[in-house]
Amino acid sequence: MVFHRPLIAVTATQRTTRDWDRSLTLIQVRVSASYAEAIYRSGGYPMVTPTFVGHGSSYVSGRGWPQESPRNLESLKQEAESVMEKVSGLLLTGGGDVTLSEDPEISPERLMDRDRDFWEAALFGAALKLKKPVFGVCRGVQLMNMALGGTLWADIPTQYPGALVHQQVLQRHITSHKVILESDSQIAAICGQRELMVNSGHHQAIKEPAKELRVVGRSEDGLIEAVEMEDSPLVFGVQWHPEALVGQDPTQLALFEALVNAARS
DSSP: OOOOOOHHHHHHHHEEETTTTSTEEEEEEEOOHHHHHHHHHHHHEEEOOOSSSSOOOOSSSSSSSSSSSSOOHHHHHHHHHHHHOOEEEEEEEEBBBOOOOOOOOOTTTBOOOOHHHHHHHHHHHHHHHOOOOOOTTHHHHHOOOHTTTOESSSOOOHHHHOOOBBBOOOOSSSSOOEEOOOOOOOHHHHHHHHHHEEOBBOOOESSSSOOOOEEEEEEETOOOEEEEEEESSSSSEEEOOOTTTTTOOOOHHHHHHHHHHHHOO
């Protein structure tokens, strides 16, 4: 008997690490094992989709942007569509800041990867075109919003008066604040409840939601924490990190199960 596990494309980041000579020249494609485990525990199989846009490693921290231009966006979209045709769903994972700008203003202390932005936006667009389910986590939900024309708070502590602490110093598996969901939302139905205790590790967040996205969850300070698309296959995103909570909270695993079940059908 063959047990069919739908393939789920899982996005990743690029990081420099030390090579044998101790120089910071080795580039690694990295994604937290927690995402892969959550997909596998939900009945799917994760397929990591590295970034191949044209800069090589463009993961920068105050070093300026590479001089080269991004690869032709049309060819990027075609490649993303080819990838999404081979899988059954898409998981947009967490990571550094989102810019999706040709000429971004970068802050030296912020980590950005413009290649990753364009590649993930292309994958997201292809998933929507092919009507494949999508789940965005933290950076992933921000990327979804930006790709659809929404905006972000670039830095919550300095731009959002009265904000809760959204960059907890506690370990990822510990929750730090509440999220309240709309009772008629898909996410509330998936979780089976309207109020969730979540972890929090972000300094950016959705400011103006794209018109295609419905806001269905907020933290107690009013910050947007969950969105979904209506009149489409399952396309949703959350601002917290459920992959780090699945070990002790079945509600968080249910989010990944919903992605895999939608991908299977």
